Amino acid sequence: MASFTGITAVANATNDMATFKQAMKDVAAHPEWLSSRQVERQRWNPYSMEGGSTCAISGENFAIVASDTRMTQNDINILTRDAEKIHVLNDSIILTTSGFYGDVLQLKKVLQSRLHKYRFDYRADMSVDLCAELLSRNLYYRRFFPYYTGAILAGIDENGKGAVFSYDPIGCIERLTYSASGAAEPMIIPFLDCQIGHVTLAEGYERPQLTLERAISLMKDSFRGAAEREISTGDKIHLVIAETGKPVVQKFLPLRED
Amino acid sequence: MFLTRSEYDRGVNTFSPEGRLFQVEYAIEAVKLGSTSIGIKTSEGVLLAAEKRSTSKLMVNDAIEKISKVDQHIGEFRRYKFENCVTFAGLIADSRTLVERAQIEAQNFWFTYNRKIRVEDVTQSVANLALQFGDDDVKASMSRPFGVAMLFAGVDQEGAKLFHLDPSGTFIDCKAKSIGAASDGAEQNLKEQYHDALTIKEALKMALAILKQVMEEKLNSANVEVVVIKPAVDGKGRPIGEFTRVSNEELDTVITSL
Numbered sequence: 418m419a420s421f422t423g424i425t426a427v428a429n430a431t432n433d434m435a436t437f438k439q440a441m442k443d444v445a446a447h448p449e450w451l452s453s454r455q456v457e458r459q460r461w462n463p464y465s466m467e468g469g470s471t472c473a474i475s476g477e478n479f480a481i482v483a484s485d486t487r488m489t490q491n492d493i494n495i496l497t498r499d500a501e502k503i504h505v506l507n508d509s510i511i512l513t514t515s516g517f518y519g520d521v522l523q524l525k526k527v528l529q530s531r532l533h534k535y536r537f538d539y540r541a542d543m544s545v546d547l548c549a550e551l552l553s554r555n556l557y558y559r560r561f562f563p564y565y566t567g568a569i570l571a572g573i574d575e576n577g578k579g580a581v582f583s584y585d586p587i588g589c590i591e592r593l594t595y596s597a598s599g600a601a602e603p604m605i606i607p608f609l610d611c612q613i614g615h616v617t618l619a620e621g622y623e624r625p626q627l628t629l630e631r632a633i634s635l636m637k638d639s640f641r642g643a644a645e646r647e648i649s650t651g652d653k654i655h656l657v658i659a660e661t662g663k664p665v666v667q668k669f670l671p672l673r674e675d
Numbered sequence: 676m677f678l679t680r681s682e683y684d685r686g687v688n689t690f691s692p693e694g695r696l697f698q699v700e701y702a703i704e705a706v707k708l709g710s711t712s713i714g715i716k717t718s719e720g721v722l723l724a725a726e727k728r729s730t731s732k733l734m735v736n737d738a739i740e741k742i743s744k745v746d747q748h749i750g751e752f753r754r755y756k757f758e759n760c761v762t763f764a765g766l767i768a769d770s771r772t773l774v775e776r777a778q779i780e781a782q783n784f785w786f787t788y789n790r791k792i793r794v795e796d797v798t799q800s801v802a803n804l805a806l807q808f809g810d811d812d813v814k815a816s817m818s819r820p821f822g823v824a825m826l827f828a829g830v831d832q833e834g835a836k837l838f839h840l841d842p843s844g845t846f847i848d849c850k851a852k853s854i855g856a857a858s859d860g861a862e863q864n865l866k867e868q869y870h871d872a873l874t875i876k877e878a879l880k881m882a883l884a885i886l887k888q889v890m891e892e893k894l895n896s897a898n899v900e901v902v903v904i905k906p907a908v909d910g911k912g913r914p915i916g917e918f919t920r921v922s923n924e925e926l927d928t929v930i931t932s933l
Binding site: 538546550551554 | 790799
């Protein structure tokens with residue numbers, strides 16, 4: 418008899434828990450403060466984020482760009498492990514983007530066609546300096562329905578120096594030594610601030626020169642660190658190296674092979 | 676002038692059996708009705724000199740502008756700097772259309788790329804317009820060829836530049852060139868006197884001496900307009916041109932010394 422009562426108690430407790438869970442779910446889905454107008458707005462979202470991270474570092478005579486190749490849906494579901502987020506536009510311009518992949522592809526197409534036309538109009542390949550301005554203008558044209566992309570443009574500038582230009586989704590442009598964008602940006606930037614920007618290093622300490630080898634190894638470390646903690650970043654590093662006077666080199670390096 | 680006059684000089688876009696477009700050739704002749712202009716390129720910059728022909732004593736000569744600015748922007752120290760300018764011979768009203776096209780194209784380039792357009796590219800864009808004529812009122816913007824020849828002068832990243840554009844849309848990179856009524860005589864003089872080591876001072880004297888020789892009226896500071904564009908450096912260390920109109924006093928000094 419006693420055991421019977423016990424079972425009933427457990428059954429009631431499970432029931433109570435289920436009821437409670439359902440009530441929580443209902444409240445979360447339809448909170449009282451949410452008016453019918455707001456519910457209406459949430460129905461369709463033209464954007465989605467496919468995760469992933471990109472990063473670029475520039476030095477005296479080189480610029481390197483890296484990204485992971487994972488594409489995710491809702492941060493969990495892996496859509497593909499071979500998504501390319503780096504686009505080599507010409508010998509001196511590399512575009513890398515994170516964000517909404519549909520917009521990324523459109524943006525890439527727009528830039529490619531502008532570069533193609535520029536070749537005919539001005540009988541020369543566009544330099545990364547000009548492309549940087551062009552991209553900024555193109556992003557701002559879409560001020561009120563922006564491309565949902567965190568773009569970074571890198572390459573070798575007109576003076577043969579490495580260049581990295583960083584953008585927000587509506588075209589605010591900044592030339593930096595290094596930049597990152599995407600899901601792991603908050604993890605990569607502090608690391609590079611420390612290692613390349615030396616912002617935390619006290620005065621009087623030796624600041625190692627940024628060589629191509631050092632930049633590449635820092636880049637690998639950034640992505641290894643990011644892949645460890647950030648679930649939408651992973652699978653492979655797509656590494657693109659542009660050096661003054663040399664053709665662009667592309668490499669794929671596996672991430673987290675454990 | 677053409678002995679084989681026929682119906683073929685009526686339609687602007689009909690070839691004659693000998694393969695000529697008479698209307699275009701007539702437009703080239705119209706240039707010779709305009710006043711004389713001279714352009715001289717030196718290692719120190721480019722110089723444009725234009726005759727301002729006044730048909731009446733009652734005309735205000737200062738109001739005639741034979742040399743127009745194509746490109747301008749406000750420099751670092753709020754000082755105006757100009758890169759390209761253009762002088763023309765032929766139908767003044769036609770020249771307005773072409774100058775406006777050049778100005779728009781230069782602004783467009785600056786807006787898109789945040790960079791000054793090259794002299795050659797601005798000339799090319801005007802040349803494209805020069806052949807957009809025809810009796811079709813939908814596509815063509817002009818019903819006949821433009822009756823103007825132009826000299827484009829400026830300094831860009833490639834140094835001092837001088838281009839000659841004729842009504843057929845052909846443009847040529849020149850060291851020195853003359854257009855307008857007395858262009859044949861002036862050009863003969865230029866050929867004899869031009870050398871690669873010219874200074875701007877010498878070029879100014881040469882241009883005024885030639886104009887004095889070929890002009891019907893007596894040369895004075897009121898019926899000539901001279902512009903000099905010298906190489907300068909903008910706020911970002913890029914080569915640009917600095918535009919100066921030679922003052923009447925300076926002109927008078929040179930003219931009296933001739």
